[in-house]
Amino acid sequence: MIQLRRLSFSRGVDRLVEGASFQIHPSWKVGLTGANGCGKSSFMALLRGQLHADSGDLEMPPQWVIAHVAQDTPALAEAAQDFVLGGDEELARIEADLLKAEADHAGEQIALLHGRIQEIGGYGAKARAAELLHGLGFKDSDFIRPVAEFSGGWRVRLNLARALMCRSDLLLLDEPTNHLDLDAVLWLENWLKSYQGTLLMISHDRDFLDAVVGRVVHIEQQQMTLYQGNYTAFERTRAERLANQQAMHEKQQREVAHLQKYVDRFRAQATKARQAQSRIKALDRMKEVAAAHVDSPFSFTFLEPEAFSDPLLQLDRAAIGYGEKTLLGSVSLSVRPGLRLGLLGRNGAGKSTLVKCLSGELKPLTGHRTEGRHLRIGYFAQHQLEQLRPDESPLQHLLRQEPQTREQELRDYIGGFDFRGDMAATPCRNFSGGEKTRLALALLIRQRPNLLLLDEPTNHLDLEMREALTLALQETEAAVVLVSHDRHLLRTTCDDLWLVADGQAKPFDGDLDDYARWLADQRNSERSAEKAASQPMDAGKSARKEAHAESQAQKQARLARRRPLLKELEKLEKNLSAWQTEKTDTDEKLADPALYTAADKTPMEALLKRQEELTTHIDNAEVRWLEIQEALETLEEPA
Numbered sequence: 001m002i003q004l005r006r007l008s009f010s011r012g013v014d015r016l017v018e019g020a021s022f023q024i025h026p027s028w029k030v031g032l033t034g035a036n037g038c039g040k041s042s043f044m045a046l047l048r049g050q051l052h053a054d055s056g057d058l059e060m061p062p063q064w065v066i067a068h069v070a071q072d073t074p075a076l077a078e079a080a081q082d083f084v085l086g087g088d089e090e091l092a093r094i095e096a097d098l099l100k101a102e103a104d105h106a107g108e109q110i111a112l113l114h115g116r117i118q119e120i121g122g123y124g125a126k127a128r129a130a131e132l133l134h135g136l137g138f139k140d141s142d143f144i145r146p147v148a149e150f151s152g153g154w155r156v157r158l159n160l161a162r163a164l165m166c167r168s169d170l171l172l173l174d175e176p177t178n179h180l181d182l183d184a185v186l187w188l189e190n191w192l193k194s195y196q197g198t199l200l201m202i203s204h205d206r207d208f209l210d211a212v213v214g215r216v217v218h219i220e221q222q223q224m225t226l227y228q229g230n231y232t233a234f235e236r237t238r239a240e241r242l243a244n245q246q247a248m249h250e251k252q253q254r255e256v257a258h259l260q261k262y263v264d265r266f267r268a269q270a271t272k273a274r275q276a277q278s279r280i281k282a283l284d285r286m287k288e289v290a291a292a293h294v295d296s297p298f299s300f301t302f303l304e305p306e307a308f309s310d311p312l313l314q315l316d317r318a319a320i321g322y323g324e325k326t327l328l329g330s331v332s333l334s335v336r337p338g339l340r341l342g343l344l345g346r347n348g349a350g351k352s353t354l355v356k357c358l359s360g361e362l363k364p365l366t367g368h369r370t371e372g373r374h375l376r377i378g379y380f381a382q383h384q385l386e387q388l389r390p391d392e393s394p395l396q397h398l399l400r401q402e403p404q405t406r407e408q409e410l411r412d413y414i415g416g417f418d419f420r421g422d423m424a425a426t427p428c429r430n431f432s433g434g435e436k437t438r439l440a441l442a443l444l445i446r447q448r449p450n451l452l453l454l455d456e457p458t459n460h461l462d463l464e465m466r467e468a469l470t471l472a473l474q475e476t477e478a479a480v481v482l483v484s485h486d487r488h489l490l491r492t493t494c495d496d497l498w499l500v501a502d503g504q505a506k507p508f509d510g511d512l513d514d515y516a517r518w519l520a521d522q523r524n525s526e527r528s529a530e531k532a533a534s535q536p537m538d539a540g541k542s543a544r545k546e547a548h549a550e551s552q553a554q555k556q557a558r559l560a561r562r563r564p565l566l567k568e569l570e571k572l573e574k575n576l577s578a579w580q581t582e583k584t585d586t587d588e589k590l591a592d593p594a595l596y597t598a599a600d601k602t603p604m605e606a607l608l609k610r611q612e613e614l615t616t617h618i619d620n621a622e623v624r625w626l627e628i629q630e631a632l633e634t635l636e637e638p639a
Contacts, residue, residue, distance in 0.1 A: 001024060002024040003023050003058070004058055006020070006021055006056035008055045009042060009054055011039070017222055018223065019056065024200070027197065028199070030199065030200050030214075030215045030216065031217070033217070033234070035219075035220070040174075040219060044068070047060070047172065047200070048066060066168060067168035067171045067172070068171075075147070075148035076147040077147075080133065080138065080142055084129045084133060087162035088120075094113050095122075135191065137348075156178070168197050171199050173200075173201040175204065178460060179459070183346045183519055184347065189208055204466060205485070206231050206463065207486070214228075214229070215228060218234065298417060302478060303448045304448070305450035306376075309373050311334045312451050313334075313358060313369070313375055314335070315332060315333045315357070315369055317330045317367040318367035320354060321365055322362075326503070328350045328504065328505055329504065331367075337479055339480065339481070339495075340479075341496050342498070343505075344500065345501050354500060359453050378445070379455075380455060381455040381456070382456060388428055393425045393426050394414050394425075394426075397428075398410045398413070398414060411424055417441070417442045418465075419438070432460070434460040438461070438465060451480075452479065480493065497510070497511070499515070572625055576621050582610075583618065590608070
């Protein structure tokens with residue numbers, strides 16, 4: 001196990017942690033959290049022997065193999081699969097020794113080395129490497145491509161695959177979901193759940209942390225504290241501690257009350273049952289989240305647009321692609337004020353291409369893109385960071401954008417993004433990825449867009465900034481089209497989901513849990529097709545036929561159990577829609593002051609009684625709706 005005894009460590013002259021004492025036991029999966037610069041990455045460097053403690057002890061088994069993701073990848077001529085295989089260093093050493101033994105005709109040594117390869121599963125290493133590469137989004141044709149041919153983001157994925165290839169006792173991951181799409185994030189989540197060693201992970205994706213870790217080490221005010229439970233449990237515990245401070249408690253109550261108004265408004269307007277109910281559940285959860293992040297250094301809102309058009313933007317049977325290659329065909333989308341649209345789809349399906357077309361950066365190959373008179377687009381993608389001027393400070397960027405605005409007003413604004421004091425006047429040349437992303441978002445928000453096109457806006461952002469962005473997106477009147485691998489952001493800001501797949505972009509009838517199952521089905525189909533293709537036609541035909549028959553029988557049995565639940569669900573959703581509409585009408589009538597001054601109180605009493613009945617019906621129906629969904633999920637085909 002890893003043992004800390006009164007451990008203190010620093011970076012340069014900055015003391016990061018003072019007197020930390022706790023234990024991390026074998027096979028524990030631990031999330032490492034805290035503000036940027038608090039010492040998370042330094043603690044990992046300490047575990048790897050790259051940093052030395054100022055005082056105290058850090059003990060861990062000397063024989064442990066430690067795996068981590070390299071920060072850089074040189075432009076190697078080595079093939080991608082061979083590069084990943086190199087992550088199993090023992091296997092690489094044995095294979096090198098085997099070549100030497102064969103050259104020396106050392107028969108006994110050759111036998112011993114082959115035996116060791118068998119013991120460590122070396123003969124299945126290529127299959128393991130292929131599984132890792134497939135899971136992280138690589139195609140078979142990528143396996144033989146030189147590492148040098150891949151872009152920076154794909155090299156990060158190769159480094160991650162190489163680290164996972166290592167048969168490690170301790171796996172250290174620092175923001176592993178950066179540069180991954182949602183498909184790869186979900187695959188990595190499942191892989192880490194089955195990892196047998198000890199995991200220590202820094203991540204700013206709350207859903208990812210919740211699914212993987214069972215404990216959290218939080219660094220705050222030079223203290224490292226170990227919490228039992230996942231990230232949600234940690235938030236709850238921290239919120240309770242903050243609530244004991246009166247000032248924080250009062251601020252929490254204001255935040256929760258503010259968020260409750262938003263939840264109530266959405267609940268009254270929600271019509272699409274599956275996605276709407278999923279979002280209501282996520283928004284209710286946000287009340288706990290707000291309390292846990294009440295001391296965040298980030299505080300901002302989107303400046304409200306000056307004017308709207310309806311629609312703001314339209315695509316009419318637009319074919320979208322590059323050159324003569326069509327990636328998406330016949331896309332029709334009307335972007336109206338208030339739209340909250342999340343785009344789902346596998347890597348390379350065309351999500352970013354669709355956003356580029358909406359932004360005007362890419363013209364449709366055929367069809368039409370029509371802008372409303374008052375359209376004002378705020379477009380964020382990773383290449384926007386390259387447009388920042390390295391010699392200019394955050395304040396100078398804003399002054400160039402708004403030369404007539406008072407400097408103090410701009411300082412106050414940029415301070416909400418945690419650019420305070422000297423930081424506001426520091427050239428952004430040496431800013432981190434997170435700091436550059438914050439600055440790009442600050443500049444975009446300041447332009448008062450009425451259509452926000454956000455392509456992976458949370459890359460490099462920490463949990464506190466992600467929460468601030470989530471809250472700001474909930475409040476803005478601007479339309480939003482969002483691509484993100486952050487499921488929490490998608491759940492709490494998007495009313496509608498579209499699926500980009502198979503050359504089309506269409507509404508997705510379901511929520512993010514349904515999308516995860518859709519992805520699992522896609523992967524299963526691909527694996528089945530690969531197996532079928534690899535079997536000899538004569539020998540495989542019978543086996544495939546039997547497997548298909550068994551699969552169909554199982555499918556029919558599941559359908560028989562699902563039908564009554566689906567029928568009840570359909571009736572429930574119809575009733576929910578009717579009750580919510582009636583309750584909205586009842587609430588409006590009860591808001592009329594004349595009702596309470598009338599001599600005859602019978603109408604008022606009847607309305608109050610009906611309001612109470614409708615509230616009970618809706619609450620009970622929502623509980624039953626969730627119960628049915630859970631029951632249906634247990635009947636889903638296993639991934």
